[in-house]
Amino acid sequence: MREAVTPAAGQAPAEENRSTTEGFYRGLERRMLLGSRCRKCGALYVPPTPLCTKCFGRDTADESLSGAGSLVTFTVVHVASPEFQHLAPYAVAVVRLREGPFVLGMLRGVKNPDEIRLEAEVFVDFESSVSLTPGKTRLVFKLESGS
Numbered sequence: 001m002r003e004a005v006t007p008a009a010g011q012a013p014a015e016e017n018r019s020t021t022e023g024f025y026r027g028l029e030r031r032m033l034l035g036s037r038c039r040k041c042g043a044l045y046v047p048p049t050p051l052c053t054k055c056f057g058r059d060t061a062d063e064s065l066s067g068a069g070s071l072v073t074f075t076v077v078h079v080a081s082p083e084f085q086h087l088a089p090y091a092v093a094v095v096r097l098r099e100g101p102f103v104l105g106m107l108r109g110v111k112n113p114d115e116i117r118l119e120a121e122v123f124v125d126f127e128s129s130v131s132l133t134p135g136k137t138r139l140v141f142k143l144e145s146g147s
């Protein structure tokens with residue numbers, strides 16, 4: 001979703017510095033997890049945003065993130081949409097990235113959802129097989145143990 005952003009009085013438009021959701025998805029295609037950091041207050045957002053909702057600053061810069069984090073919570077999907085039913089049961093997790101932001105993603109490589117533990121270390125991976133758009137890459141998470 002794009003929103004019209006009008007530069008504040010005295011500020012030059014800095015289109016080249018505008019972080020966008022489109023840039024986030026282009027990053028996924030390059031196997032990069034991008035956030036944006038507010039240059040005024042330091043707040044970090046995933047996916048990137050051109051407007052800081054903390055200080056309302058409009059000067060943000062894309063930042064490449066480690067992709068490492070820990071599992072905050074998850075749910076196991078047994079009845080999925082038709083596109084994903086072949087993957088069921090699968091877990092969808094909320095992950096707190098090492099850098100702080102929370103990100104939602106499918107948890108892949110789990111043989112038995114009963115063995116998933118909260119606070120488990122996870123890392124981001126990139127898959128096109130879990131995308132509703134053919135050829136497009138989505139982020140997923142995998143357990144550090146690789147199980």
Ligand SMILES: [Zn+2]
Nearest residue numbers: 038041052055
């Ligand atoms: Zn800010």
